[in-house]
Amino acid sequence: MTFWYEGPMASFDTETTGVDVEHDRIVTAALVLQDTADGPVRRREWVADPGLPIPAGATEVHGLTDEWARRNGRPPRVVVEEVARALAETARAGLPLVIMNAPYDLTLLDRELRRHRGTSLAQYAASAPLLVLDPRVLDKHLDRYRKGRRTLTDLCAHYGVDLGTAHDAAADATAALGLVRAIGARFGSTLGALTPAELHLRQAVWHAAQARGLQQWFTRSGSPELVDTSWPLRRQVDQAA
Template sequence: MQQLWYTGPLASFDTETTGVDVESDRIVSAALVVQLAPGEPTHSTTWLADPGVPIPDGARAVHGITDEQVRAHGRPARAVVAEVTRALAAQARAGCPVVVMNAPYDLTLLDRELRRHHGVALAEGLGAAGLVILDPRVLDKHVDRYRKGRRTLTDLCAHYGVELAGAHDAAADATAALALTRRIGARYPAALGGLSAAELHLRQAIWHAAQARGLQRWFERSGTPERVDLSWPLRPARCGCGRRLEPAHGCEAAA
């Protein structure tokens, strides 16, 4: 009998950062949590980075990491970004799906950090084996589309009865997101259980785009100028002219 994706090995990735702008903010801490099966112990790898810029008060109030801490105990961001990418690449080669809550945030931020410090895109850093991503935010919106209320990690954990101890700590958030994703799969086996993780990865891109279009229409009806990015699990990089940057060739306008 084929193993269901939510009963097999899963990894989970999370970051804490200097802010919420994926184009300019920096990684302060990161965690990769791996669990072979439900109920098994989790194994965590964590990183503390000196982002090279001051941590704003707002970000510090969220995760509690100070400039003094990263200067005393953090490692250069260049080294941390490279190690995180290698760790994710190892999961990709092993065929282990990676849970990333709100993937377009964390993965895009990592992509921009990798470009900033090493001049390569995340896809290049990962190598031939691409990541298979499971995003509990997208999965929950798909299976319970009309439920009202916020869908942050804290909200989803409360809704599904998953413990979140120490919110806004990268390892704690990654551990909770992993358990949450297993719980969503187990609660909705008819909708999600018949698909492999790789098939879910492809479908989440479609589901996220549809969800984003719905949010965009709501913004337009309410007169809000905000634009919603349809891309998942990674927002494409763009050059100053606004065109998409291609990993090997730079701006697509110059190709």
């Protein structure tokens, strides 16, 4: 018997101008596909000229500069359309879509589509919903009492997954895909009988519970920060600029 975590999957990641999903922009994006756990990985990559300066702090993380983006990038209006269509294709093919911290990448893509195309990610996925697998949500639910951080780097180290070149969209997407396979194998007795569609629904519930717990911690600490319970896409609080 082949379990879902052993079969075909896709994985998506972006590198951006910052961490504000309402206002920052996509610079690079990657979609990787793999038919089996040991099979070759196929990559599709995009580069956009974001039209805004890439802050020095972002460049320190991913190494992408304004000059590089202008030289290699295409108009964001074209890029986000192609990315959205590619993700919709994975949904129509029934492929689980791995995204580390999905509310970040998917929300930023949604806001870019609204900004440049006057449409939403939901419209592209109208014929078949995205079946998202988020290793961050899965790990926090399945191993909730483990101490330590849960970044992609930390999770790859914990599960023995090769990260490759961190903060490269294709490398991060590939690592996240391997991470979900590793989590699935380790917790097969819990996850193996579930379908990706069932897991998608459960992750929304798990993420909401995790977000409420984090919100309580912020409140006790006196922090004004608010945590969005929505998954895999954040609510649109106002029109993206």
